[in-house]
Amino acid sequence: KIRLGILGSGKGSNFRAILEAIQAGQIDAEVAIVLSDVPGAGILQYAADAGLRAEEIVEPKFRTRLSPEVEEGLVRTLKDAGVDLVVLAGYMRMVKSTTLDAFPRRVINIHPSLLPKFPGLEAWKQALEAGESVTGCTVHYVDSGMDTGEIIAQESVPVLPDDTAASLHARIQVAEHHLYPAIVKRFADGELP
Numbered sequence: 453k454i455r456l457g458i459l460g461s462g463k464g465s466n467f468r469a470i471l472e473a474i475q476a477g478q479i480d481a482e483v484a485i486v487l488s489d490v491p492g493a494g495i496l497q498y499a500a501d502a503g504l505r506a507e508e509i510v511e512p513k514f515r516t517r518l519s520p521e522v523e524e525g526l527v528r529t530l531k532d533a534g535v536d537l538v539v540l541a542g543y544m545r546m547v548k549s550t551t552l553d554a555f556p557r558r559v560i561n562i563h564p565s566l567l568p569k570f571p572g573l574e575a576w577k578q579a580l581e582a583g584e585s586v587t588g589c590t591v592h593y594v595d596s597g598m599d600t601g602e603i604i605a606q607e608s609v610p611v612l613p614d615d616t617a618a619s620l621h622a623r624i625q626v627a628e629h630h631l632y633p634a635i636v637k638r639f640a641d642g643e644l645p
């Protein structure tokens with residue numbers, strides 16, 4: 453059974469979708485640990501309520517990346533927890549070679565656009581402002597760039613004429629909650645290298 457290490461900064465709805473699929477017996481995996489850089493984040497609360505190991509690893513120096521000593525601590529924590537697959541679920545920092553070398557082709561992310569379009573922050577807003585008629589979400593391997601790693605799968609959603617940023621993000625999240633558990637299942641079933 454593969455052991456997941458989940459990293460998130462926000463409310464944790466993608467984590468929830470994955471956990472529910474595990475609990476329903478659809479994914480043969482277990483959540484070894486949930487880590488957040490944001491004290492009190494919803495994702496930590498939900499994990500703790502579910503009886504899972506949930507910890508903060510805060511970064512005092514930088515906003516969007518990790519200092520080497522913090523990233524080394526993160527990797528040590530993941531390794532100590534016996535993690536096989538690192539699942540970024542709304543984790544709003546870049547991980548670098550410290551993490552990627554420790555988990556080669558074993559760090560994945562979900563991004564709220566059809567990459568390579570709209571990497572970076574608030575990708576749904578970028579799609580709306582660009583006048584796209586279709587956007588979606590992407591699950592990809594993480595590399596050292598920002599949202600540049602090899603794409604594993606995507607799901608599209610329409611952009612509707614009266615969409616707001618919030619309504620479009622909500623529609624993308626529904627797609628995320630299908631796509632991410634389905635891809636984690638493929639790792640659990642040994643179908644992905």
Ligand code: GAR
Nearest residue numbers: 462463464465466541542562563564
């Ligand atoms: C998701 O929409 C995810 O795609 C996005 O943050 C949201 C987290 O929601 N991630 C990024 O923008 C990463 N650059 P959640 O906490 O409810 O899963």
